[in-house]
Amino acid sequence: MSTTTSDVHAHGGHGEHGEHNPYHQHHFATMEQQFDTSKIGMWLFLVTEVLLFGGLFVGFGLMQARYPREFVEAHTYLQRSLGALNTVVLLVSSWTMVMGVNAAQTSQKDKLVRYLLATILLACVFLVIKYIEYSHKFADHLLPGIFYGHQAEDLIKGTHGYATFFSFYFMMTGLHGIHVVVGIVLLSWLMMRAKRGDFNKEYYTPVDLVGLYWHVVDMIWIYLFPLYYLIS
Amino acid sequence: MSSHNETHSHHGGPRIYTANLFALLFLTVITIVAASFNFGSANVVIALAIATMKATLVALFFMHLVWDKPVNSIIAIAGFLFLGIFLMFDFLDVGTRVNLLPRNMPNMENATPVPDSMNPLKTPAPKPLEPAPAKEAPKE
Numbered sequence: 207m208s209t210t211t212s213d214v215h216a217h218g219g220h221g222e223h224g225e226h227n228p229y230h231q232h233h234f235a236t237m238e239q240q241f242d243t244s245k246i247g248m249w250l251f252l253v254t255e256v257l258l259f260g261g262l263f264v265g266f267g268l269m270q271a272r273y274p275r276e277f278v279e280a281h282t283y284l285q286r287s288l289g290a291l292n293t294v295v296l297l298v299s300s301w302t303m304v305m306g307v308n309a310a311q312t313s314q315k316d317k318l319v320r321y322l323l324a325t326i327l328l329a330c331v332f333l334v335i336k337y338i339e340y341s342h343k344f345a346d347h348l349l350p351g352i353f354y355g356h357q358a359e360d361l362i363k364g365t366h367g368y369a370t371f372f373s374f375y376f377m378m379t380g381l382h383g384i385h386v387v388v389g390i391v392l393l394s395w396l397m398m399r400a401k402r403g404d405f406n407k408e409y410y411t412p413v414d415l416v417g418l419y420w421h422v423v424d425m426i427w428i429y430l431f432p433l434y435y436l437i438s
Numbered sequence: 439m440s441s442h443n444e445t446h447s448h449h450g451g452p453r454i455y456t457a458n459l460f461a462l463l464f465l466t467v468i469t470i471v472a473a474s475f476n477f478g479s480a481n482v483v484i485a486l487a488i489a490t491m492k493a494t495l496v497a498l499f500f501m502h503l504v505w506d507k508p509v510n511s512i513i514a515i516a517g518f519l520f521l522g523i524f525l526m527f528d529f530l531d532v533g534t535r536v537n538l539l540p541r542n543m544p545n546m547e548n549a550t551p552v553p554d555s556m557n558p559l560k561t562p563a564p565k566p567l568e569p570a571p572a573k574e575a576p577k578e
Binding site for chain 1: 450451452455456458459462463466469470473476481482485486488489492493496497499500501506507509510513514516517518520521524525528529532533
């Protein structure tokens, strides 16, 4: 027992082997095994993300079944053009992200930095558009739950349904927006490391995993957009 | 690009990604156009079908599932499968709800009315319990 541990430590120091990759952790046999393990872990996390939003989608569906008229009427207060614009922004940002991963896989450092920067900028554009949408809702008192206070006469009868609609709207787009903010932080961290030259075709695991996360954020918006902005 | 990447095989490329982006944008346009027609209750189904197509394109090409080891696809499919079960059973429940009453329940309109003495709504609330008599101080 004690000999094995000391044996591991003897081989443990970095730089003992000339061709040893500095990012290769010693409990993995190969870099490929290490990469695959990280990726499986990331996919498991992403499944929990899908299930988290899935629960909210199911709740939204059930409430829409309960207040069908109010939900359809309330959704006309969302600006379809801004929602569509945000869809395009996120799709393009997914493309710049995957192009960044491709640049990392082919050891093109400058390209990787540029694509990461483009992804961050597009994420910021998304949040700015979201801010414009939210401020319109706030100005009209189209707010969730007990904060709902829109005074238009045609809304008075179905107030409860409208409040429920805006509860779900703010909860789901807000949670999605938090994911976008987290994505910006992660992408900035990646960009810092990419500038330092950490990533190349041998080691690009963080770029790949953040890429997967970013695509899930995009995927959630793909469902949010038609369900909120296009219901009829 | 082909000889020196034995460690991680990746077969995607900028062309495929760009083509995928245009496919996704095209499907977005189709969703918006489809939403402007009134297909009744089929509208939601169409919107969800197109969204699922888009999500599949993202997963297959942007998230590399086409070229990846199958274990990642198995995890992803398992996630969506369980979400599907969740969704399906909830809507089976809501969609098939009727006013559920026991089959052998007597018709309450013809039933003998409950006498007032047994009707909890018509009997006065029971008097609150009288406080227990104070214990006498134990004699020395």
